[in-house]
Amino acid sequence: MIVTPLAVHSPRAIQDALRVHGWDAGRAADAAGGIQPAAFLLSGLDSTVLESLVRFGGQLGLDVVTGEDWAVLAGSYARLSALARPWTVPEPLQALAVGIGMALPPDPMLQWRTARAPLQLERPVLMGILNITPDSFSDGGRISDAASALEHARTLVADGAVVLDVGGESTRPGRTEPVTAAEELRRVVPVIELLARELPEVLLSVDTVKAQVARAALDAGAAIVNDVSGFRLDPEMPAVVAAAGAGAVLMHSRGDILEIASYAHATYPSGVVTEVLGELRTSIARATEAGVPAANIVVDPGLGFSKTIPQNMLLLDQLAAFHTLGRPVLVGPSRKRFLAGESNLAPDARDGVTATACALAWSRGARLFRVHDVAAARSALDLAAAVGAA
Numbered sequence: 001m002i003v004t005p006l007a008v009h010s011p012r013a014i015q016d017a018l019r020v021h022g023w024d025a026g027r028a029a030d031a032a033g034g035i036q037p038a039a040f041l042l043s044g045l046d047s048t049v050l051e052s053l054v055r056f057g058g059q060l061g062l063d064v065v066t067g068e069d070w071a072v073l074a075g076s077y078a079r080l081s082a083l084a085r086p087w088t089v090p091e092p093l094q095a096l097a098v099g100i101g102m103a104l105p106p107d108p109m110l111q112w113r114t115a116r117a118p119l120q121l122e123r124p125v126l127m128g129i130l131n132i133t134p135d136s137f138s139d140g141g142r143i144s145d146a147a148s149a150l151e152h153a154r155t156l157v158a159d160g161a162v163v164l165d166v167g168g169e170s171t172r173p174g175r176t177e178p179v180t181a182a183e184e185l186r187r188v189v190p191v192i193e194l195l196a197r198e199l200p201e202v203l204l205s206v207d208t209v210k211a212q213v214a215r216a217a218l219d220a221g222a223a224i225v226n227d228v229s230g231f232r233l234d235p236e237m238p239a240v241v242a243a244a245g246a247g248a249v250l251m252h253s254r255g256d257i258l259e260i261a262s263y264a265h266a267t268y269p270s271g272v273v274t275e276v277l278g279e280l281r282t283s284i285a286r287a288t289e290a291g292v293p294a295a296n297i298v299v300d301p302g303l304g305f306s307k308t309i310p311q312n313m314l315l316l317d318q319l320a321a322f323h324t325l326g327r328p329v330l331v332g333p334s335r336k337r338f339l340a341g342e343s344n345l346a347p348d349a350r351d352g353v354t355a356t357a358c359a360l361a362w363s364r365g366a367r368l369f370r371v372h373d374v375a376a377a378r379s380a381l382d383l384a385a386a387v388g389a390a
Contacts (some may be wrong), residue, residue: 010363010388011036034078040103041274042096043070052092057083073100080104105323108365112328113295114203114247116223119162121328124362124381127163127205127370128156129334132187133170133179149191150198157202160378164199165226165370166191166217167207171261171305178257181212188213189220196221205249209257211236218244226370228253228260228305230283238290248292249330250283252276252302265306272311273318276301280325298368299327304336312338316357319364330368333357334377355380363388 006013011032018028045053050066053073057064060082062075073080084101086094112119119125130153132143143149153164168187169179192204205224206217211234214225218240224247231237231250241248254265268275280299287297301315301322322329333339334354335347345353351373358369359380371377 008035008037012388034076034081036077037074038077038080038104039072039074040080040100041070041072041271042099043270045069045071045096048092049096052090053096056090056093077104103324105320106326108323108367109295109326109328111295112247112298112368113245113293114223115218115245116203119203119247121367123385124358124378125163125368126159126161126374126378126381127165127330127368128153128159128161128374129370129372130156130164130166130191131170132166132168132191146190146194150194153195153199153202156374157199159374161202161374163203163205163224163368164195165205165207165224166195166222167226168213169208169257171228171257173261181210184208184210184213185216189216192217192220192222203247205247209233209237211240214246215240215244218246223247224249227251228302229257230280231286232283233257238287238292241287241296242291245296247296247298248287249298249300250280250287251300251332252280252283252305254279254306260305262306263308266308266311268311272307272314273321276315277321277325280322284325284327294327297327298330299325300330300332300370303331303333304338307338309338312336316360317364319361319366323365328368329361329366330370331358331361331366332370333361334371334373351376359384 006017014032014035015028018031019025050071053071054064054066057073060079062073062079065072080100081104083089084097084104086097089097110121112121130149132149143152156164166188168184188206192206195204203224204222205226206214206222207226208214209227209229214237225241226249227237228251230252253260259265284297288294299322303312303315319329335350339350339353339357354371355376358371358377362381362384369377369381
């Protein structure tokens with residue numbers, strides 16, 4: 001008899017074991033997905049629900065740890081799916097069964113629709129940062145005109161960027177005045193027009209919270225709107241994105257444009273993962289109610305925005321929880337201060353640790369990566385994708 005442990009942090013080990021014994025790839029993937037473990041924190045439960053959950057969950061082979069009005073529920077996806085059937089569970093568990101069913105993640109989304117073309121997400125997608133600002137926290141003033149933007153854009157694309165994200169307003173902490181729409185338009189529109197003409201194969205994104213800027217950028221050739229407010233700050237933004245059929249990045253943040261990169265709103269009484277998930281659901285609903293198709297939406301948990309260092313670390317570790325939103329996940333850890341560590345690395349010295357963060361994020365399900373140094377992130381993500389390939 002031979003007993004071989006299987007590492008189940010990803011489905012690959014189980015899939016490979018089944019394929020070695022003659023299963024085809026489809027059957028092996030389905031079985032491995034069912035065996036994968038998952039866990040949920042359930043709160044606001046009364047004693048009747050708790051008693052029924054302990055009894056019925058135990059019958060299903062689930063692990064249940066309870067407190068006064070809460071429980072942690074864990075088990076395989078297959079067993080949890082058996083609980084997520086309100087027509088088969090005891091009456092006290094019917095509402096909980098619906099909640100579990102909604103929280104179980106759907107199949108991964110492997111395509112993102114934009115105004116120009118769909119973007120395939122089977123492998124890591126790099127979004128290169130192109131800041132047209134004099135005061136960006138790590139590279140302010142480096143790009144001062146359209147010509148220098150084009151030169152840097154060519155480098156980013158050569159290094160592996162599939163999307164270029166053009167921004168005309170810094171979100172760095174400590175700013176005292178927002179950038180006017182007129183100034184932001186002056187900065188970004190000529191650059192997008194030039195990039196659309198000179199690099200027609202590259203998808204362009206505009207990083208803005210202003211509907212007026214988004215509309216002009218889309219008219220100039222952008223295909224994506226990256227709104228760091230998650231459509232909170234300009235009520236016209238969802239309609240602009242919907243009318244253009246644009247891709248939308250909905251990032252989590254709190255506060256106005258001068259506060260979002262600070263700790264002013266970094267209090268999460270119910271837990272940072274729980275509250276960020278809830279607020280991103282609100283952003284998605286805001287978008288879809290305005291006519292933005294779900295297939296056009298990507299979510300970003302907003303690393304470095306309205307979060308403390310420990311909160312950012314927890315979000316990075318728990319990215320898989322965001323699969324429940326049913327949308328591809330983008331992360332933007334690039335050069336953020338939570339990566340500085342005890343050595344307090346300067347922003348332009350954080351590209352190596354940024355690449356490491358991207359690789360960790362890929363292993364937890366992120367598929368798009370917004371970075372300054374595309375080459376470093378590309379190397380790390382190529383390795384991470386190769387290790388995790390089925």
